[in-house]
Amino acid sequence: MASxxxxxxxWLREHFSDPYVxxxxxxxxxxxxxxxxxxxxxxxxLLKPGMAVVDLGAAPGGWSQYVRxxxxxxxxxxxxxxxxxxxxxxxxxxxxxxxxxxxxxQLETLLDGKAVDLVLxxxxxxxxxxxxxxxxxxxxxxxxxxxxxxxHLRPGGAFLIKLFQGVGFDDYVRELRRRYDxxxxxxxxxxxxxxxxVYALAQGKRPAIK
Numbered sequence: 143m144a145s146x147x148x149x150x151x152x153w154l155r156e157h158f159s160d161p162y163v164x165x166x167x168x169x170x171x172x173x174x175x176x177x178x179x180x181x182x183x184x185x186x187x188l189l190k191p192g193m194a195v196v197d198l199g200a201a202p203g204g205w206s207q208y209v210r211x212x213x214x215x216x217x218x219x220x221x222x223x224x225x226x227x228x229x230x231x232x233x234x235x236x237x238x239x240x241x242x243x244x245x246x247x248q249l250e251t252l253l254d255g256k257a258v259d260l261v262l263x264x265x266x267x268x269x270x271x272x273x274x275x276x277x278x279x280x281x282x283x284x285x286x287x288x289x290x291x292x293x294h295l296r297p298g299g300a301f302l303i304k305l306f307q308g309v310g311f312d313d314y315v316r317e318l319r320r321r322y323d324x325x326x327x328x329x330x331x332x333x334x335x336x337x338x339x340v341y342a343l344a345q346g347k348r349p350a351i352k
Contacts, residue, residue: 178330179205179262179302182341183212185328188300194218194258196249196294198240198287199265199304201225206233209262220252240265240286250294257296263287263303266339273308281310288317291347301344308338318344320352 183189189212197206200221210219210232221227222236222245229235234252238245265287267279284305291301301322305311318325323346330341 178341179208179264181330182302182328182343183208186300186343186345188260188302188343188345189213190259192216193260194253194256195220195260195262196253196258196290197221198261198263198290199223199283200235201227203227203230203233205262205264206230206235220249222249240283240290246290253294257299258294259296259299261287261291261295261299261301261303263301266304266306277306277308277310280306280308281314284314288314288321291344292321292351295347297347297349299347301342301347303342303344304339305342306338307340315342318342321348322346323348 189195189209191213193213194217195209195213197209197219200206201223202225203221206219206221206227207230210230213219215232219233220236221230221233222238222240224237224239226237227235236245236249236252238248240246263284265283267276267283269276284303287303288301291299295301301318305314315325315327322344325342325344328341328343
């Protein structure tokens with residue numbers, strides 16, 4: 143247990159001295175993750191007025207909060223998470239497990255047959271510490287998110303997803319390249335250096351898979 147408590151203490155020290163955590167607290171944002179999204183969004187000017195955006199794995203709400211502010215009064219932000227999320231003005235929140243068909247159909251009901259302009263996924267499984275199992279669960283969520291984008295993203299739309307480098311990563315990126323005109327792998331400055339997480343940004347959804 144000693145090493146575990148040491149690593150927990152190290153995480154807490156890093157967390158509270160983290161400039162992005164301090165910035166988020168000062169600016170009233172729900173999480174430092176908002177700065178990852180801000181960098182990714184700004185670089186490619188992904189947000190346009192009036193867009194419909196779906197945020198998968200939204201809690202505690204940092205991404206949805208940023209998107210809502212950036213869109214202003216127009217557009218639509220739908221957020222989903224297995225965890226509860228305190229309400230955000232102008233964000234429609236669905237509480238449930240994205241792996242369950244019933245939850246997916248509730249999300250589809252909210253969309254009412256309308257296509258989405260941008261799908262965001264910051265989903266990650268609860269990490270067990272067993273790398274092989276964690277990576278398999280993370281890739282399963284990523285595959286579900288890609289399938290959701292296949293079915294609900296408009297042609298020309300964009301899909302931004304957090305991925306963990308490991309087994310299945312290269313195949314997943316290959317699948318994105320079959321579906322989108324442009325795919326880039328990004329590591330935002332606010333992403334902790336030793337974390338295996340990266341973000342895949344797929345733009346220009348094709349009308350049909352290659």
